[in-house]
Amino acid sequence: MNDQSASISTVSYVGGMFAYLVRSVRSRLKITVLAVLVAALIVFAADWMRPVVYAAQAVMRVGRVDGADVAPMSSIVFQMNSVSFKRRAVGGADESVDSGDKGHKLILDSFVVRPATSDMLTLFVGAASEHTATEAIQAAVRVLNADQEKIRAIALSELDTQITLVDSNIASLTRIRESLASPGSIASSAESDPASLMLRRVWLLDLIARNEEKLAAATSERRALAERIGPSKTYPATLVDDVAIRQISPNPFRHAIFAAGIVLLLMLVYAMVRKPISI
């Protein structure tokens, strides 16, 4: 077959196939249409009867102590995606919201945490109502904070100990400053020897100056410690914004169209395969 035909007519090529498809389908038009409609109706009805499911999404800023993450980001993601954490979170949500076993399972199956940025996580959950979904996410944050409280408490108690020490140091330095500033601090031999008096006064001024320096350093250290446990550097995990919620199920129109498309494809192939080749 070494034909030399130089061209392939697109009209004949595509038109020929289309005409063949039309001829194949025409002989089974009724059953094709019927099958597509039945499939679409069944899927529509089945999907329509499914319980309502809402998907909630929220962004959470992970907690920090003294400017550092309470735990590495990957550990937090791993912990929050673990089954035991989810169970505790769902249990936490249950205290305020009463939902059935299916509701539990839905939340347990759908709860997923993913890293979003270096200090933020995205939380996803599916639930039977908007309120339950919001509660589940808030409960997850509460449970995480409760879990991290042990680590946070140790770090905070260390800082508190340091603050207590610095506070006592400041109090002691303040007392010394007051006693040095009192008029009787150099009064005992003031009248006897002017030279000695001058020397004592110089010595006293030196003591006061050194005490002031130490007091200033201690105050500055106290301020730094206060800043380290202050809200800019130490805070629990919190939701950054409101929980975004949308209904994901049922979606009968969408699923019915999908089903109709799949059945139509199958029926078209069936119609072509069943049509005899011979003329």
Added chain:
Amino acid sequence: MGALLWDSEALLALLLNVIVTLFVFALIARISLSQPGLALLAFFFLIYFSWRLVSVFYIDVFGPVVSEQLERSIGPGLAAVPLGACQVAVLLMLVVSFHPLRLKALAVASDFRTSSLLAAGRLDLFNLVFWVVVVFEVALWIEMLTRGPVPLFSKLERLDYSKQYGGFLHGRLMDWGPMLAFQLGLFFATPVLRGMRFDCRFGALFGSLMVYLLFVGHRFSSFFLYFSFFIMPLGSIVLGRSKAAGFDSSAFFRTLRALWLPVVGLGVLVLGALIYSYAVVRGAESELLQTKLTQRLLVQQGEMWWMTYERVFLHGDWNTALALFKLFVDPFNPNRNSTMQLLMELGLPVERAHTLFDLGVAYTGGWPEIFFELGGPVDGFVLVVLSAVMFSEFLFLLTRCVVQERYATCFFLTPILYAVEVNLASGMLNSFVQLTFMTKLGVAIFVYVLEGRWRARVIASTSLQTDRATVLKREVTP
């Protein structure tokens, strides 16, 4: 005595590595010489397999070597042995799928081609496709020249250009480029089936595409990929018609050899792009250049396989459930290749892997690593063989469609071909479970059945007319 034992073990390992590597190369050479069509059809994999095997061999024999990407030392070992076995499985499956008996049957079946079945009519398909692609390419060039800096002159990396300046058409080319190259190759080569010369218009369009890629900062990998897809239909034609009575394969190769100038031109283009990229765009210093090239050529191709070899074969550490979960249910980025994401999460500190994913970085490899992460050291081979069967049988199907000039089917099979090729190159599996792939597959099956049945009917009709004409002639002839 201990040193002697160690020496003998090292010698044995070296021998095994050498034998397996040489065996794979010998098999590739044998296939290329005895079935040049198969070499053209599987050109991408023959080169890619060779490169990976050389890299793993280097790590095995010259290890421990430092891997910049993994930030650790890898090697030595026997990683080339299982990798070579997997590659041999694919090569043997290709040989089985393209067995001379099947090719003979295909040659008979492909005597009826679309061009010989159709009556003359309006709107030549080749002209239509040519002008559509011309319009696309002209628009592509205009878009590139009007949108801002030209990466070749602005020393921009291709990924940066795509992110920052790439327009709509550029994005479509990056998504569908290799498939366009395959279609161009198809229309370039199929006139040969009708005893005509190659349609050089499509060769020129392909050349223009290559120059465009050079301008937008592409280097070796894109040229190699596009070229491999472009020559696939040539391989299909050689294979499909090699056993046909009227096909002169030596004349075909003579015609092919006449195209040496454009091919050399493409080679020079790639070489120039590589030198320009390393010397100007990346501004590598000469002392660093050698390290960079060693890493790129000899370490990065095989490092991920070596990691899987160490995990699965040496430590017996694999987790099917985790792999399935990370591949299909919860990958870090479900829109990209989840196989490499899993391998990188297993091989690197998780946080570093996630940072790299955010930057869009993916290391080389994935096949056959993923099958061993899923099935372990024994079942992994079964999965590898299954993937090899899928690959080689799909190539045979494609070859049949090419030599029968089933242009519509070829068009809709091209995305499936791309997914199959990506699977065998980077082990990507999550593309097969996506809705878009299912839709493409459904449409491809529909068009395959439609064109097949339509052809069968036209052939039956033509045969009937021929029979009637013969009978009439016999009756009329005294």
